[in-house]
Amino acid sequence: MAERAGVVVVGGGPAGSACALSLARRGIAVTIVERARFPRSKPCGEYLSGGAIAALDELGLGRELRLFACPLRGVRLVPPGMPALELPFAGEALSLDRKLLDAMLLGQALAAGAQLVQGRVEDLRFERGRVAGVVFRDEAGERAALPARFVVGADGCGSLVARKLGLVRPLRGARRFALGGHYRGLSGFDGFVEMYVGSGAYFALNPLDATRTNVMVVVRDRALGEWAGAVDANVRGKAAELGRGRRSFAGAERIGPRVAVGPLSFAVSSPAAPGALLVGDAAGMLNPFTGQGVFLALRSGIDAAAALAAVFAEPGREAERLALYTARRERDFALRRRLSRVVDLLVEVPVLTRRAAVRLRRFPPAAQTLMAALGGTLAPERALAPPVLGRLLL
Numbered sequence: 001m002a003e004r005a006g007v008v009v010v011g012g013g014p015a016g017s018a019c020a021l022s023l024a025r026r027g028i029a030v031t032i033v034e035r036a037r038f039p040r041s042k043p044c045g046e047y048l049s050g051g052a053i054a055a056l057d058e059l060g061l062g063r064e065l066r067l068f069a070c071p072l073r074g075v076r077l078v079p080p081g082m083p084a085l086e087l088p089f090a091g092e093a094l095s096l097d098r099k100l101l102d103a104m105l106l107g108q109a110l111a112a113g114a115q116l117v118q119g120r121v122e123d124l125r126f127e128r129g130r131v132a133g134v135v136f137r138d139e140a141g142e143r144a145a146l147p148a149r150f151v152v153g154a155d156g157c158g159s160l161v162a163r164k165l166g167l168v169r170p171l172r173g174a175r176r177f178a179l180g181g182h183y184r185g186l187s188g189f190d191g192f193v194e195m196y197v198g199s200g201a202y203f204a205l206n207p208l209d210a211t212r213t214n215v216m217v218v219v220r221d222r223a224l225g226e227w228a229g230a231v232d233a234n235v236r237g238k239a240a241e242l243g244r245g246r247r248s249f250a251g252a253e254r255i256g257p258r259v260a261v262g263p264l265s266f267a268v269s270s271p272a273a274p275g276a277l278l279v280g281d282a283a284g285m286l287n288p289f290t291g292q293g294v295f296l297a298l299r300s301g302i303d304a305a306a307a308l309a310a311v312f313a314e315p316g317r318e319a320e321r322l323a324l325y326t327a328r329r330e331r332d333f334a335l336r337r338r339l340s341r342v343v344d345l346l347v348e349v350p351v352l353t354r355r356a357a358v359r360l361r362r363f364p365p366a367a368q369t370l371m372a373a374l375g376g377t378l379a380p381e382r383a384l385a386p387p388v389l390g391r392l393l394l
Contacts, residue, residue: 007308008033008134008148008163010116011120014045014294015280016104016154021059024112026309031146032109033136035120039103044178044261045293046098046214047072047206048195050091051376055298059107062072065101069094073191074371078246079353080198083134085361090372101294117146123321124151124164124276130231131165154301157266159282166280169267174200177224177262177286179235179317180216182208187246189213195289196242197347202289203242213254218289232258238240264288271333272326274381277304284333286340289347290309295376296336300329335380338357339373342384346392356392359383 007023011018011033023030024281048069050058056062072095074088110116124132125145133147153161162168189207196203201223206214214280217235227234235258240248266285271278280297307325311318346356361369373383382388 006030006148006312007150007152008146009154010134011154011156011280011282012036012038012106012109013114013154013297013299014040015100015108015282015301016152017102018055018059018069019103019152019154019305020114020301021109021112021309022302022305024114026111026305026312027074028214028309028312029038029114030109030113031113031115031117031148032123033117033119033146034106034380035118036105037118041098041256041259042098042102042212044216044259044288045205045297046095046096046101047291047294047310048094048096048101049074049295049377050093050290050372052091052298053094053103054377055295055302057382058302059105059108059298061104065096065104066094068100069096070207071151071191072117072193074190074193076189076194077357078194078244079357080244080350080356082357084230085357086372087360087367088191089141090215090368090375091377092201093375095206095214096211097208106295106309113139119144121155121160122324124161129274133241149275150305153276153278153282155279155282157264157281157285159266159268159278159373161276161280162268162282165273165276167268167270169269170349171263171265171267173265174267175221175263175265176218176287177221178218178223178264179224179231179258179260181257181259182215182255183213183215183249183252184255185245186213186215194247196244196247197353198242199350200348201242201248202275202347203239203249204289213237213252214239215249215252216321218264223264224389228325241300253280270326271329273320277307277322277325284337286333286336290318290338290343290374292336292374292376296333303328332380335384339383342389342392343374359391363391 006029014093118134123135271283372378
């Protein structure tokens with residue numbers, strides 16, 4: 001096993017499995033180290049944008065995944081004190097249980113030749129100033145080393161790989177946490193994801209099929225700290241407050257345990273270091289309100305595999321190839337972070353929220369550009385162009 005590990009991928013989620021699948025199909029020896037056993041429940045990121053679907057098609061999985069997915073028409077945004085605003089998706093969009101998506105991606109990576117090690121990575125190995133593998137603890141509690149030519153950190157927000165490389169940047173501003181899970185008993189979505197927004201919080205409902213809905217209430221850390229001892233009651237209360245008589249948990253029954261995720265932010269100084277690349281949320285996380293998480297996970301996993309394949313083909317150009325991956329990732333992520341901050345501003349400042357809702361309704365082309373950029377089917381700079389921002393803000 002150690003001899004096969006040309007690349008070790010830490011984490012078997014969408015970013016890690018997409019990277020491993022792409023590498024294995026190129027004949028590169030790759031081992032995934034994953035602590036969880038799949039299928040696993042992870043009711044977050046269950047919306048697939050046009051960009052995410054295109055990435056899955058590129059991986060050859062789109063046709064099969066469509067058999068289990070629920071088509072989506074758009075986002076129904078409900079600002080405070082205003083009627084609902086329906087924002088159609090620019091192209092195809094789907095909702096899909098992450099239990100299915102993650103298991104299928106990992107299964108395809110293993111079918112292509114990737115190896116799986118069940119265990120928890122605890123450290124990185126270094127040789128001559130570069131990463132040379134990982135140290136992990138298996139399910140029996142035994143500690144072992146797994147050498148590799150490259151390590152890909154796909155271990156999500158709070159990435160251990162990023163921390164061991166010293167690449168983590170301190171968080172700025174208020175931290176957000178999401179609480180919710182899968183529920184039955186909610187209906188009337190008509191193919192729309194519903195988002196009820198208020199100052200510093202939102203209530204999101206994503207229909208998974210005719211009977212199940214992914215429901216999340218997202219609040220700042222201060223509010224969560226005040227809910228100690230009565231979390232479920234406060235989540236329901238906040239949902240009713242944000243839903244303003246249109247939506248609440250009334251009549252809904254949770255399927256499975258309550259899920260708590262957060263903080264919903266993570267930043268790194270670089271997505272690469274000698275012998276290592278970061279992908280997905282491990283390379284930086286954006287506000288999940290914008291729905292870019294799965295798209296960025298898949299796209300970065302595919303792009304990282306392409307960069308590493310080029311290095312294996314031409315070892316003498318390693319620095320050039322990895323610098324190119326870094327530059328592309330940093331530029332795209334910086335633009336998407338700016339776009340995410342614009343959306344944050346529009347959602348969190350009530351005056352701007354109401355103004356943006358009016359203007360999005362009045363100027364459909366601006367709304368379409370924004371949705372396409374967030375969905376990954378249009379370059380983010382198109383939505384940041386002055387004419388589009390002017391329509392939204394001025």
